[in-house]
Amino acid sequence: MGSTDEKEEYTYENEEREELTEERILQMLDERKFKELKEELEHMYPVDLVELMEDFTQKQLVMVFRLLAKEEAAETFTEMDSDMRETLIGGLTDSELEEVMEEMYLDDTVDVLEEMPANVVDRLLMATDEETRQQINQLLQYPEDSAGSVMNVDYIALRKEMTVAESILKIRQVGINKETIYTCYVTEKRKLIGMVDVKELLTTSESKTIEEIMDTNVLYAHTTDDQEEVAQIINKYGLIALPIVDHEMCMVGIVTVDDAMDVLQEETTEDISIMAGVSPSDDSYFETTVLEHVKSRLPWLLFLMLSATVTQMIMNHYESALAVMPQLAGFIPMLTGTGGNCGSQSSTLVIRGISVGEIEFGDLFRVIFKEIRVAILISLILSVVNGIRIIVMGQGDALVALTIGLTMACTIVIAKVVGCTLPLVAEKIGLDPAIMATPLISTLVDISTISVYFAIVSAVFSL
Amino acid sequence: MGSTDEKEEYTYENEEREELTEERILQMLDERKFKELKEELEHMYPVDLVELMEDFTQKQLVMVFRLLAKEEAAETFTEMDSDMRETLIGGLTDSELEEVMEEMYLDDTVDVLEEMPANVVDRLLMATDEETRQQINQLLQYPEDSAGSVMNVDYIALRKEMTVAESILKIRQVGINKETIYTCYVTEKRKLIGMVDVKELLTTSESKTIEEIMDTNVLYAHTTDDQEEVAQIINKYGLIALPIVDHEMCMVGIVTVDDAMDVLQEETTEDISIMAGVSPSDDSYFETTVLEHVKSRLPWLLFLMLSATVTQMIMNHYESALAVMPQLAGFIPMLTGTGGNCGSQSSTLVIRGISVGEIEFGDLFRVIFKEIRVAILISLILSVVNGIRIIVMGQGDALVALTIGLTMACTIVIAKVVGCTLPLVAEKIGLDPAIMATPLISTLVDISTISVYFAIVSAVFSL
Incomplete structure (x- = not known):
């Protein structure tokens, strides 16, 4: 967190040189100090440079871009988001574009092409030689999201x-043209x-053949495998790269560990959304427009709001009880809140x-058994604390405290069991377990809490 | 997800060989087919082997372990969880332990030592030579959690x-003894x-000096830096390893990309918890006992339950209104539910x-402005849909629909603004933004929803 604020700490050379900031770049452009700027840019990492240029105009972008060495230019282009890329492309000549396309790694x-509008794609493909275009x-x-695509x-x-x-x-x-030569x-x-690892090549007698030293126990994945699975294999086995084969076992490419890290980060962001x-999107928070934000958040809100109608219908059924003892309504937010929190703890x-591979459907009963024990202990403690609170604050007598305690205990057990069961069932039937998180669980728990509450209230107070 | 089920797909050789399962290992141990088992074990990845041995007895563990080649034995030991390790250590002789300790990487x-009870640590340290012990x-x-520790x-x-x-x-x-020689x-x-990258060494004329080809623009971190920051630098710049220096800029070690991936995964799990x-723990779900689960979940539940008292006090204040129009209570779970969901969308x-580095405190007003526009659009849509529902289902007249709609609009705007502000404020004052997620937000939103609701209800119906 906040690592970018302390960036200067991480580069040895920067201790001796003034750090390049957005303002300094703009000033040097203004004063036409191109040679000095060019020199300073050599020491910038592309990903940092892109951060500085976020608010640059097309003209400024193009001026800086032209000062970069070929390879750095291509890397900087790769690090940009799609808006910045489009702006830049609009200002480049065809031959400049050609150079960038030549230097970029194919993946x-x-x-880049997948994110660009059709007219830009056409221009980019025009700037590419025939062989690359076919690839x-x-x-x-x-x-x-397949292995082949990354x-x-x-x-x-x-x-x-x-x-x-x-x-x-x-x-x-x-080797100089390959992104990774650490594994051959x-x-x-x-x-x-x-x-064969390059490590192996460097530490073995030069006259041995590859067959003698190669490892035949090779992990690999297919082009059509999901990118998340591929990333998890790389992570699990601590690999630098994983070879990708087609359906005839012919090798067609590799997925490298840095791409795997990005995939895992993206998938985590998706899960969390x-x-x-919130429906996940590939765009970051600020890249997403207000309308897109509304579109990605509305479906669940609508669905959950309408589901809450069930709770309302149950409560309307007990309207007469509420008319007699209106103070009973005051306990509802606390009961549903506690139930919702308990359920979301378990489901999360x-x-x-499930997503780190520890729990699978076969563990269902083990998980339920554990959650029930946790729920019983928690409900005992919460009910007692809450009972004391009710009596001390004078919000009810012992009978009220008992009613609330009983409701709470039932709610917590139900919430924990529902919370741990639904994600596993989702996984089993091929849905994303993340769907079964807090919002859905808390709506379901609301319904069961209200039902249990009024059932117990009716029984205890004969309403 | 579920990659382990399809494991056989990823190993080329396994297509020709029956896969080693828990049952087959146990059978071969029973039939004393040690030579065959040893041969088959050569083709297993340590991390897979550990998965198969989860339910083994000490005797079975030790028997399998003795069949492994030295290096594989050390790697398998590294992959075990602390319980399995302790069981195994109990069954090994001192000289066997010595061999394992010799082969393991120091980190x-x-x-391992950090997770073991004191008596086991003593035995392990006894099995280590003096120089290693000092390191x-x-x-x-x-x-x-510092860079030095990983x-x-x-x-x-x-x-x-x-x-x-x-x-x-x-x-x-x-080089053969080093975990990574890809960067020197x-x-x-x-x-x-x-x-200097090994890639560079292999592709440059042999007579050049290191000074001529070395890259002096080195990223590094300090031993005391947070491991998450280090992992994020490795991820951001796509590095294989990051050098770690002490306060005098002397190099003391490296953090490699596979460790960085583990750190990011752990930190994500912590954030999600x-x-x-749920208070985060280093143990996985099943490794955590019921009592530990209770201990990690109880504090927030207690705090939030007691906070809900505020809601209750507000509602008790309007007891008379509820006695007159008890159907008003029926709308409460829907209103608080929708508010809570809106707030948790924004906070999440x-x-x-924040944790992927896109948003920081300086963006506060940009974020609030975006959330307010999103909130207004969403509240318009939800209020209208809900108003129609109320009238169609006969749960109230146009005035009720209007009251609920107004409350909902206010609630959603408040929820979104509170939801996006609190994590940024937390980050600013040095707290973990993740604390400001769903449970706390929904309790705060409950309080504001109930206040707004009854304020509007009292005004509209003059109760």
């Missing part, structure tokens, strides 16, 4: 007959048959347990 | 006078002055925005 190019079209065909098609392929010395030579020749893959007629009753823990 | 050793003690002194002390340090050829030679000599660090009198009103989006 980044595809990401791009190939990648664009993989379903969204993979990188640059990797080092070795043959099993090669020696270690030959392999190192091959890496020296072609051994293929035979394009089929993946093994892998869903858990709060179970949803997270 | 993993420290993790361990050093690492144990870093504060919990870093690895094995890395390749080069001097700037070395040539590329000499550097590669050094890596070949010592250049130090001068132990101070970090630059870094806090957002549901802002909390996530």
Whole structure:
């Protein structure tokens, strides 16, 4: 949190140099100190530079962009959000665009293209050579969120007959263009048959063949696998990259650990949004317009508001009881609130347990058994504390305290059981468990709380 | 999600070999087929093996463990949870323990030691040589959750006078013991002055010196920095490892990307727990006992239950109004529910925005302005839909519909503004924004909803 505020702390060189800020860049552009700016830009990380240029005009963006070295320019372009990219593209000449497209990694190019409006895509594809264009079209065909759509098609392929010395030579020749050469893959007629770590190559006798040192126990995924699954494999096994194969086991690309981290972060943001009753979107908070925010939040609110009608109907049924003892209504927000909180604690823990792979449907009864024990202990403590409060504050006599205590105990047990069961059932029937989080649980718990409350009230006070 | 079910899909070799299951291991142990089991175990990933052995007895664990190659044994030990580790340690001889400790990476050793009871720690430290013991003690002194506590002390340090050829030679000599040699660090009198990627070494002329090719623009962190900040830097800049320095800029270790991924996952789980009103713990759901679950959930429940007293006091104040029009109580769960959901949508989006670094305190007014516009649109739609419902279902006349609509509009605006403001204020004053999630927001929103509702009801119906 807040790591960007302390950025200067993390770069050794910056201790000796004044940090480049938005104001300083604009000032240097104004004063046409291009040579100095160019020099300073060399020491900027693309992701930091993009943060500084957030409010730049097209002209300013283009001026800075032209001062960047080729490779940095491509990386900076990759880090931009789609609005900034579109603005910049509008100001670049065709040949400049061509250079950027040449330097970008193919998986980044595809990401860029997927976010751009059709006319910009056309211009970008025009700036690409024929071979790359074919590869791009190939990648664009993989379903969204599939391994194929996030993979990188640059990797080092070795043959099993090669020696270690030959392999190192091959890496020296072609490696400079690859995003990662830390793991090399051994293929035979394009089929993946093994892998060798560069570490292995550097620490083994040069005359050994790849076949002697390769690891044939290779983890891999298919192009059509879900990107989240791929990211979780990379995370679970602590990999730098995971090879991706097509349905004939031919190797077509790799997914690298930095992409996996991004995927996990995105999926977590998605889960958290869903858990709060917001339809997830790929855009960040500020990138989302007011109308889009309304669209993503309204469905659940509408559904839940209308579901609350059930609670209302139950209460209307007991209208006469409320007319006689109106103070009973005062306990309702506390009862539904406590029930809702208990339910959301259970559902949240179970949803997270499912998504990190600890809990699965087979554990249902183990989870329920645990939640029931937790619920009984919690309801005992809360009921007693609340009973004392009611009597001390003079909000009711012992009978009222008992009624509220009983209701609370039932509510808590129901809330915890419903809260832990629904996410697991959702997972089982192929829904996203995150749907079963706080908003839905608390509406369901409201209904059961009110039913239980008035059933007990009617029985105790014969209303 | 559910990736473990499909595990066999990801290992090329497994297509030709029957998969090793818990039952097959136990059967082979029973039939004393140790040689075959040993062979099959060679193809297992430690993390998968640990999953299979979850329900093994001490004797079974020790038998399997003795069949593993040294390095695999250490890795498998690292992957175990603390209970399994303790069971296993109890069954190992001192010399076996010594071997495991020798093979483990120092950062993993420290993790293990931190989780073990004192008598086990003593036994483990006895099984460690003097030099390692000193390093361990050093690492144990870093504060919990600091960069120092998760870093690895094995890395390749080069001097700037070395040539590329000499550097590669050094890596070949010592590299096999290092967890990562993908990035080498250049130090001068132990101070970090630059870094070189192995990629760079392999693709540059062998006679160049390190000084000529090293990158002096090195990102780094301090031993006392928070592990989450370190993980976010690794994620933001797409690094494989980040060097860690002490207060004198001397390099003491590295944090690798796989550890960073684990840190981010843990911190997310922590955030999600806090957002549901559960005190976070390092243990997983099943590792946490019932009593610990109660202890981690009770404080918020108690606090929120007692806060709900405020709502009750407000309602008691309007007891006479309820006695006259008891049907008014029926609308309360719907109003508080809708308010709570609106508030938690806003707070959740802002909390996530803060934790991924998009939103900060300076954006407060921009966020509030956005939320108010969203709130107005949403409240218009919900009020109209709800008004129609009330009249159609005969739950009230146009005046009732208007009262409820007005209350709802006020509630939604208040809920959204409170929901987006509190996490940012929390961040500003140094609290964890996640505390300001659903449970607290919905209690606050309950109070404001009830106040607004009865104020409007009293005015409209002159009660």
